[in-house]
Amino acid sequence: MICVCVLGDADVEEVVAGEGGVLAGLGAGSVVAVHSTVHPDTCRRLGAAVRDRGAELIDAPVSGGGPAADQGRLLVMAGGPAAAVEFCRPVLAAFGDPVLHLGPLGSGQVAKLINNVLFTANLGTAASALALGQALGLGPGRLAEVISRGSAASFALDRIAAAGGTLEPMAARAGPLLGKDVALVAALADAAAVPAGAVLAAADAALELMGQGR
Numbered sequence: 633m634i635c636v637c638v639l640g641d642a643d644v645e646e647v648v649a650g651e652g653g654v655l656a657g658l659g660a661g662s663v664v665a666v667h668s669t670v671h672p673d674t675c676r677r678l679g680a681a682v683r684d685r686g687a688e689l690i691d692a693p694v695s696g697g698g699p700a701a702d703q704g705r706l707l708v709m710a711g712g713p714a715a716a717v718e719f720c721r722p723v724l725a726a727f728g729d730p731v732l733h734l735g736p737l738g739s740g741q742v743a744k745l746i747n748n749v750l751f752t753a754n755l756g757t758a759a760s761a762l763a764l765g766q767a768l769g770l771g772p773g774r775l776a777e778v779i780s781r782g783s784a785a786s787f788a789l790d791r792i793a794a795a796g797g798t799l800e801p802m803a804a805r806a807g808p809l810l811g812k813d814v815a816l817v818a819a820l821a822d823a824a825a826v827p828a829g830a831v832l833a834a835a836d837a838a839l840e841l842m843g844q845g846r
Contacts, residue, residue, distance in 0.1 A: 633720055634658075637667040640812060641674045648678050648689075660686030663716045665724070669693045669748065671816050672711075672738030679712070679737045688716040691737060692724060693744035705729040709747075711739030745820065748813040749828075749835045754788035755810075756838025759799045762792065772797025799842050807844035814839060815846035 634654055636647050644666055648654045654664060664682055666675055666689065679689040690712030700706045708728035710717045717733045724731045734743055761784075765775040776793035779785060795801040814835045821828040839846060 633723055634662060634664045635667060635723070636664060639668065639809075641670045644668050644670050644674060644678070649681060655681060655685060658682065658685045658687050662687040663719055664689040665692045665720055666690070667692055667694055669744050669813055669816075670741060671819070672741040675711070675741060676738050688713055689737065690716050690720060691740040692717075692720070693740050694728065695744060695747055701727060708732065709734055709740035709743040711735055711741065711743075712737045742820070745813055745817045748810060749817045750831055751788055752810045752814055752838045753831050753834035754786050754838075755792065755799060756834055756841055758786060758789040758792050759838070759841060761789075762797050766797075799838075803842035803844065807839065807842040810835075810842075811839050811844045811846045818846065 636644060636654070638644055638647055646653065648664060648666075658664070662685075664678075664687065666678070670691075672691070675689060675691040682689040690710055692708050692710045694701075694706040694708050696706040704727050706728045708724050708731040710720075710724070710731060710733045713736075714733060721731055734740055758779075761779070762772040762775055766772050773793065776789060776797065779789055780793065791802065792799065814832070817835075818828060818832060821832070836846065
């Protein structure tokens with residue numbers, strides 16, 4: 633089993649199919665697991681090349697960040713042949729809980745991208761809510777404490793509260809990554825000729841707050 637966890641599509645392509653990459657030394661019966669968040673078609677295209685070598689590729693992006701990784705409870709969203717996912721499950725379970733098989737190759741990427749676009753949208757709405765509260769006389773820290781115990785609680789709100797109540801501290805680090813993922817979701821929706829709905833508009837607004845476009 634070969635696990636690939638790099639930044640974007642071009643990086644995955646280089647590591648797997650580039651000169652001296654994984655394909656160059658891949659043995660029959662192996663499985664390549666792509667943990668990066670990339671376009672589903674990247675995994676499908678590389679999957680065909682891997683199958684030509686008598687091996688398999690699964691997409692297995694993860695969510696949860698550093699704390700979840702430390703605790704071995706990353707969410708793993710897997711797509712690909714069931715037998716290949718089961719072959720990898722003992723390794724995936726070493727850092728993931730739960731490990732969910734969602735369907736054919738590319739399914740994990742679709743799920744992760746939709747998760748990320750909703751997270752982006754939630755960041756923007758949470759930051760806007762805290763800013764509104766501050767304008768009305770409520771400190772962002774205290775308001776975040778209240779909301780985190782109410783029906784509007786969210787992971788995004790917790791991240792903003794930990795960053796001091798604004799998106800600014802995370803914009804430089806997370807903004808480009810989230811912009812990449814929102815762009816991928818927009819491309820998927822366009823290719824499928826389906827409306828992305830309010831979540832994409834909210835995600836775009838959040839990126840604008842971070843000074844980041846897609």
